[in-house]
Amino acid sequence: MMQNRDMNIAVLTGAGVSAASGLSTFRDTGGLWEQYRVEDVATPEAWLRNPERVTEFYNKRREQLEHAAPNAAHRALVELESKAAVHIITQNVDDLHQRAGSARVLHLHGELTWVRCCGPEQVRRYWGTRPVDLLSQGCANGHPWRPDVVWFGEEVPRMDEAYPLVETADLLLVVGTSLQVYPAAQLAYAALGRIPVHVFDPAPLSISGRNLVEHHRGPADELLPCWVETFVP
Numbered sequence: 001m002m003q004n005r006d007m008n009i010a011v012l013t014g015a016g017v018s019a020a021s022g023l024s025t026f027r028d029t030g031g032l033w034e035q036y037r038v039e040d041v042a043t044p045e046a047w048l049r050n051p052e053r054v055t056e057f058y059n060k061r062r063e064q065l066e067h068a069a070p071n072a073a074h075r076a077l078v079e080l081e082s083k084a085a086v087h088i089i090t091q092n093v094d095d096l097h098q099r100a101g102s103a104r105v106l107h108l109h110g111e112l113t114w115v116r117c118c119g120p121e122q123v124r125r126y127w128g129t130r131p132v133d134l135l136s137q138g139c140a141n142g143h144p145w146r147p148d149v150v151w152f153g154e155e156v157p158r159m160d161e162a163y164p165l166v167e168t169a170d171l172l173l174v175v176g177t178s179l180q181v182y183p184a185a186q187l188a189y190a191a192l193g194r195i196p197v198h199v200f201d202p203a204p205l206s207i208s209g210r211n212l213v214e215h216h217r218g219p220a221d222e223l224l225p226c227w228v229e230t231f232v233p
């Protein structure tokens, strides 16, 4: 197999990459934001107002993740590592990229399998997919645990690590994201016009500067494995 370890590929993934694993996306028909109001479950204010409801939302998602497995799109990105240096930047809180075997995965919006304390130290603890009564327990300093995810209105601290990965990449793949949420979406725009951008998504392209983008329109679990197989760095 042809290898070019000097080629850097950045991959920005979103909920669509895990759709074929049975995990709901957010904004598609039947997606999570049709079943829940964002302001009830995915903001710091929701957590302060009704932590039980937020805990229940994330416990259900943990339970779904427990029964989910990586799909052909996750596996294709592992296969890509045999051809180039691959850095995955995922907006997803699931752990399916890691479970598939990807070596370098940066979680922009946190991880469902971790909790962190509400105190200033923000101590993190691995929790796995078992449900948790977050409110009856706390860290050593007595601060309650919360899901280790980034809610609307909260800073996305790992953007500082994500930008250089795109800025030093030779190619960007954008897989299964509506690019509606910022600052994550800015990563795609940072690449536009500088390096080739390939989008794998069944929806029409949302990114402007479309003539600079190659759109592989369809499910990533079907299109990405073929693309990786024929890709020559």
Ligand code: BJW
Pocket (backbone or CB within 6 Å): 013, 014, 015, 016, 017, 019, 020, 025, 026, 027, 028, 031, 042, 091, 092, 093, 109, 149, 150, 151, 152, 153, 154, 155, 156, 175, 176, 177, 178, 179, 180, 181, 182, 183, 200, 201, 202, 203, 218, 219, 220, 221
């Ligand atoms: C398939 C497929 C298949 C289906 N194969 N594809 C106005 C303008 C600009 C910005 C703002 C604004 N007002 C407010 C903001 C900021 C706000 C924001 O972006 N809002 C927009 C919605 C307007 N952003 C924030 O608040 C962020 N923080 C911030 O800006 O901080 C500033 C700050 C600085 C300093 C101090 C303090 C603050 C934080 C954003 C956090 C997002 N969090 C969530 C929840 C995470 C936890 C959880 O999972 O519960 O992250 S929201 C949700 O959206 C989740 C996702 O990661 C994120 C992106 O969604 P994604 O992945 O794109 O999913 P979908 O459903 O949108 O798209 C799925 C795609 O898959 C579709 O395209 C399908 O077609 C496709 N698909 N099947 C391939 N088989």
